[in-house]
Amino acid sequence: MSSSPPLPPGAPQPAVKALFCPKCGAAISLRALGQAVSAVCGSCHSILDAKSPQLQILQTFEKIVSSDPPLIPLGTRGRIRGTDYETIGFQRRSIKVEGVQYSWHEYVLFNPYKGFRYLSEYQGHWNDVAVCKEQPVIDTRFSIALSANYLGETYRHFQSTNATTDFVLGEFPWEVRVGEQATTTDYVHPPRMLSREQASGEESWSIGEYMEGKDVWSAFHLPGSPPEAIGIYENQPSPVGPNIKSVWAAFALFALALFVFMISFDLHAKKEPVFSASYQLNTGQPVGEASFVTDTFDLSGRTSTVEVKTSADLQNNWIYLNYVLINQDTGEAWDFGREVSFYTGYDSDGSWKEGGQQNTVIVPSVPPGKYYLRIEPEADPRHPRISYTVEVIRDVPVNGYYGIGFLVLLIPPIMITWRAFSFERSRWSESDHPPMPILNSEGN
Amino acid sequence: MFRKLYLLYGMLVISSVGFAEYRGWSMDSMNQLKNVPKSVRDNPGSYRSIYSGYHHYTGGK
Numbered sequence: 001m002s003s004s005p006p007l008p009p010g011a012p013q014p015a016v017k018a019l020f021c022p023k024c025g026a027a028i029s030l031r032a033l034g035q036a037v038s039a040v041c042g043s044c045h046s047i048l049d050a051k052s053p054q055l056q057i058l059q060t061f062e063k064i065v066s067s068d069p070p071l072i073p074l075g076t077r078g079r080i081r082g083t084d085y086e087t088i089g090f091q092r093r094s095i096k097v098e099g100v101q102y103s104w105h106e107y108v109l110f111n112p113y114k115g116f117r118y119l120s121e122y123q124g125h126w127n128d129v130a131v132c133k134e135q136p137v138i139d140t141r142f143s144i145a146l147s148a149n150y151l152g153e154t155y156r157h158f159q160s161t162n163a164t165t166d167f168v169l170g171e172f173p174w175e176v177r178v179g180e181q182a183t184t185t186d187y188v189h190p191p192r193m194l195s196r197e198q199a200s201g202e203e204s205w206s207i208g209e210y211m212e213g214k215d216v217w218s219a220f221h222l223p224g225s226p227p228e229a230i231g232i233y234e235n236q237p238s239p240v241g242p243n244i245k246s247v248w249a250a251f252a253l254f255a256l257a258l259f260v261f262m263i264s265f266d267l268h269a270k271k272e273p274v275f276s277a278s279y280q281l282n283t284g285q286p287v288g289e290a291s292f293v294t295d296t297f298d299l300s301g302r303t304s305t306v307e308v309k310t311s312a313d314l315q316n317n318w319i320y321l322n323y324v325l326i327n328q329d330t331g332e333a334w335d336f337g338r339e340v341s342f343y344t345g346y347d348s349d350g351s352w353k354e355g356g357q358q359n360t361v362i363v364p365s366v367p368p369g370k371y372y373l374r375i376e377p378e379a380d381p382r383h384p385r386i387s388y389t390v391e392v393i394r395d396v397p398v399n400g401y402y403g404i405g406f407l408v409l410l411i412p413p414i415m416i417t418w419r420a421f422s423f424e425r426s427r428w429s430e431s432d433h434p435p436m437p438i439l440n441s442e443g444n
Numbered sequence: 445m446f447r448k449l450y451l452l453y454g455m456l457v458i459s460s461v462g463f464a465e466y467r468g469w470s471m472d473s474m475n476q477l478k479n480v481p482k483s484v485r486d487n488p489g490s491y492r493s494i495y496s497g498y499h500h501y502t503g504g505k
Contacts (some may be wrong), residue, residue, distance in 0.1 A: 243446045250447065254454040258461065265465050289489040304468035322493035326480050335493050336474035364470035374488050400471050407462040412450050423502070 284384030
């Protein structure tokens, strides 16, 4: 999709002149008199030589075909980059890729003091286009030019194709012809694109910058709303691309902050052992009630965690302990159960083991006070004697939160990176350099 | 815009982690009870844990 008409000749001479079409006699107003090279009769669409005094006919048509009139009517004035322009010309051009025709529109804008400027539109994507002030430098290291440099920016080759002019209306600063063909090459550096156009031994370069349809509508005070942009255009700026680096940098800072939090809480945690006792469970000789209570112990400091650690000397066996941590004074309690089981063996895959001889549970938000544990052990009656130890530790850090925090922090950067990746993938899938080879129906 | 939102989001996550750690929250599941009778201290069998009768795994590989 290229928009690069030849350079306008001559100095600006603001003038409007009313003439008549030599073919149909319709009145023609030349808005860029002295600078327009071609003019198109709005009635019979004959292309006329705007330089000749009597508007010599350059091209005529038996039938006028235009199913899509200009979205910006000729004669509409608008402000682009602080300068007022008038829309004086419109053309529809197309390319054919794999038998499919793709059309876009180009508008010629004119300001008597600033000269010509162009707007191109393809499926709701707009570009503000100007002729390059200097010749871009093409990277000629390879057989095809993969990049071009213009004003210190490197543009990647996007697409080379042959464009045909299908329909013209208004005035043009070059000798426009319907059916005229040109080789166009586009290079992109979103939101800008460089276009090279070669026709009849001449070459011209233009630079375009992506515009939102609403900005065009606002600039030209057009009624209604612009057509919705379809798909992703070759120089359309990625909605998330510029954020990726800063978001990952913010993520790194947050991850560091989490790490500092973790170290800080770990250093400040009391990790105070407040109770420890060893017991023996004799399942072979049941003697009534299995549950018992421990001595009381003090939990001091602010409301914080309490770790209950159970260690048991097990081998291919299990023990289950129903715990209740009870505040002696208030009756507030935490009821929980923990199993310790440990199995080992050997089979055709080699040796294996499951479980462990230790289990830890962290009781949350326990206020200070005097506490005791009610313990009710259970075990397999086939294993008569099991020794186990219960330890209670006050104020231990819960490191799992940092892992969860890390993962939660990671979600947005991953999402944004994936979105940017998908956007670029869609962009380049329309280029001469698609991200992956396109497979045909036979998978070749 | 997205960066600002992410900064807010990140600060919310960090402060949530810090708050959870400071308040001594835990990820272990348990049942919190009020007003357990003082008689449990002298008669542990008068209380029955809701986790009693837990079905134990007794196999290994």
